[in-house]
Amino acid sequence: MAIPNVRIPSRQLYIDGEWREPVKKNRIPIISPATEETIGDIPAATEEDVDIAVEAARRALGRDDWGSTTGAQRAKYLRAIAAKILERKSELAKLESLDCGKTLFEAAWDMDDVAACFEYYADLAEALDSKRKTPVDLHLDSFKTYVLREPIGVVGLITPWNYPLLMATWKVAPALAAGCAAILKPSELASITCLELGEICREVGLPPGALNILTGLGPEAGAPLVSHPHVDKIAFTGSGATGVKIMTAAAQLVKPVTLELGGKSPIVVFDDIDNLDLVVEWTLFGCFANAGQVCSATSRLILQESIASEFLERLLLWIKNIKISDPLEEDCKLGPVVSSGQYEKVLKFISKAKDEGATILCGGERPQHMKKGYYVQPTIITDINTSMEIWKEEVFGPVLCVKTFKTEEEAIELANDTKYGLASAIMSKDLERCERFTKAFQTGIIWLNCSQPTFMQLPWGGRKRSGFGRDLGEWGLENYLNIKQVTQYTSDEAWAFYKSP
Ligand SMILES: NC(=O)c1ccc[n+]([C@@H]2O[C@H](COP(=O)([O-])OP(=O)(O)OC[C@H]3O[C@@H](n4cnc5c(N)ncnc54)[C@H](O)[C@@H]3O)[C@@H](O)[C@H]2O)c1
Numbered sequence: 001m002a003i004p005n006v007r008i009p010s011r012q013l014y015i016d017g018e019w020r021e022p023v024k025k026n027r028i029p030i031i032s033p034a035t036e037e038t039i040g041d042i043p044a045a046t047e048e049d050v051d052i053a054v055e056a057a058r059r060a061l062g063r064d065d066w067g068s069t070t071g072a073q074r075a076k077y078l079r080a081i082a083a084k085i086l087e088r089k090s091e092l093a094k095l096e097s098l099d100c101g102k103t104l105f106e107a108a109w110d111m112d113d114v115a116a117c118f119e120y121y122a123d124l125a126e127a128l129d130s131k132r133k134t135p136v137d138l139h140l141d142s143f144k145t146y147v148l149r150e151p152i153g154v155v156g157l158i159t160p161w162n163y164p165l166l167m168a169t170w171k172v173a174p175a176l177a178a179g180c181a182a183i184l185k186p187s188e189l190a191s192i193t194c195l196e197l198g199e200i201c202r203e204v205g206l207p208p209g210a211l212n213i214l215t216g217l218g219p220e221a222g223a224p225l226v227s228h229p230h231v232d233k234i235a236f237t238g239s240g241a242t243g244v245k246i247m248t249a250a251a252q253l254v255k256p257v258t259l260e261l262g263g264k265s266p267i268v269v270f271d272d273i274d275n276l277d278l279v280v281e282w283t284l285f286g287c288f289a290n291a292g293q294v295c296s297a298t299s300r301l302i303l304q305e306s307i308a309s310e311f312l313e314r315l316l317l318w319i320k321n322i323k324i325s326d327p328l329e330e331d332c333k334l335g336p337v338v339s340s341g342q343y344e345k346v347l348k349f350i351s352k353a354k355d356e357g358a359t360i361l362c363g364g365e366r367p368q369h370m371k372k373g374y375y376v377q378p379t380i381i382t383d384i385n386t387s388m389e390i391w392k393e394e395v396f397g398p399v400l401c402v403k404t405f406k407t408e409e410e411a412i413e414l415a416n417d418t419k420y421g422l423a424s425a426i427m428s429k430d431l432e433r434c435e436r437f438t439k440a441f442q443t444g445i446i447w448l449n450c451s452q453p454t455f456m457q458l459p460w461g462g463r464k465r466s467g468f469g470r471d472l473g474e475w476g477l478e479n480y481l482n483i484k485q486v487t488q489y490t491s492d493e494a495w496a497f498y499k500s501p
Pocket residue numbers: 158159160161162167185186187188216217218219221222223226237238239240241242243245246260261262263294295296394396422461462466
């Protein structure tokens with residue numbers, strides 16, 4: 001299919017408010033996941049560019065036009081960015097879809113969320129002005145104390161490809177709201193819209209250096225950011241393996257990190273549900289939205305045995321309605337996965353599951369009607385035991401594992417039988433049971449009678465190997481603030497610890 005009428009802009013690195021060619025002049029091709037064709041390229045930053053961007057960020061913090069701004073002044077920039085995102089929404093959605101293969105509908109949804117997130121942190125930036133200095137009453141005459149909340153400094157924001165601009169925004173918006181200067185390093189697999197964010201910042205007159213955008217490979221552009229002595233904090237979203245590398249490198253400088261990593265989240269379905277179809281739809285959405293490339297995807301269905309066969313039959317019927325097509329086609333509900341590497345990885349997971357004795361109930365291969373592109377059918381796998389790789393590891397593709405249970409205890413044990421701890425869902429009309437599960441689930445996000453709805457007012461993050469720290473909400477802002485206590489001695493009396501000479 002021909003590329004629709006949207007031009008992929010050719011950009012450089014966004015540093016110090018300007019477009020700047022990478023020192024080594026290297027570029028990385030953009031491969032369309034839908035057609036496998038090269039559709040453009042992005043600049044590839046290296047250590048030399050990281051140094052230049054960090055200097056620009058430090059200068060921004062030292063200049064009044066950024067370093068001395070109030071939250072209310074920063075809020076104006078955030079709102080202007082939000083307005084530009086909405087103005088360019090349909091173009092940005094198309095670019096996102098072309099780049100990472102997500103359906104145009106979901107990409108447009110993301111752009112609304114991106115704009116709303118900038119708006120939300122504009123409000124929080126304004127509110128910060130009155131919380132910047134908080135007096136603490138010690139009930140002592142001789143001391144006056146207060147606590148300051150200040151921007152943490154220069155922050156490195158390293159983000160993945162599954163929601164390219166949205167995951168970047170979850171970090172960029174609060175970092176700017178807090179008054180930090182940021183360097184964003186998006187994924188080399190999907191950087192187009194993040195570079196457009198640079199153009200938007202330029203257009204709205206965001207002071208130079210407040211946000212810098214370095215595209216490039218992880219080891220070449222991300223790693224030097226993590227080990228740079230003048231980067232004060234790293235906020236990372238991505239895979240567990242990269243998270244370990246980042247934490248290890250940051251530890252050498254005792255640099256704070258927040259890590260939003262992967263998951264293998266459960267959805268537990270009880271037989272007391274009134275409306276089977278409603279639950280079937282949440283189950284599908286929970287695992288196959290964004291072609292399953294969602295950190296919180298509920299990819300382990302834990303199903304009460306008494307309804308298992310009826311539920312699976314309905315799932316199979318509903319799956320037939322999932323339109324698999326070029327992601328730009330109307331009504332497409334499942335596009336390709338992001339890259340050939342991800343495609344091979346997902347198919348390997350499926351074939352290993354087969355080798356280990358699991359049953360592929362549906363899907364499991366490339367859809368026959370898609371001759372090109374990294375498409376994988378929505379896949380359901382049964383006859384699983386808990387030692388299988390498919391049960392234990394994050395696939396990050398449209399693959400649902402199913403296991404059945406008889407008792408509540410068994411369901412909880414299966415749900416928590418994972419090294420990850422990002423999200424859990426339970427479907428039951430018994431609200432007391434929902435409450436018991438809320439307590440028992442070892443995850444940072446709990447969905448009751450739904451799966452995946454995400455609201456920016458709520459903290460987002462996990463436990464166990466899903467990482468630590470929280471994006472979004474007021475917790476997301478705290479990530480970028482330093483707490484400083486100030487203690488003033490107000491008495492004229494001598495301290496009188498030593499004897500006066
Ligand atoms: N918890 C969450 O909120 C959340 C959200 C989205 C995605 N994810 C996770 O992200 C993963 C998929 O994303 P991905 O494949 O882009 O992850 P990834 O770890 O491969 O890459 C993430 C980012 O890290 C960079 N990177 C790679 N090596 C690096 C290094 N040595 N030093 C510094 N940076 C480096 C990459 O270039 C990219 O920008 C999945 O595991 C998914 O669950 C988590």
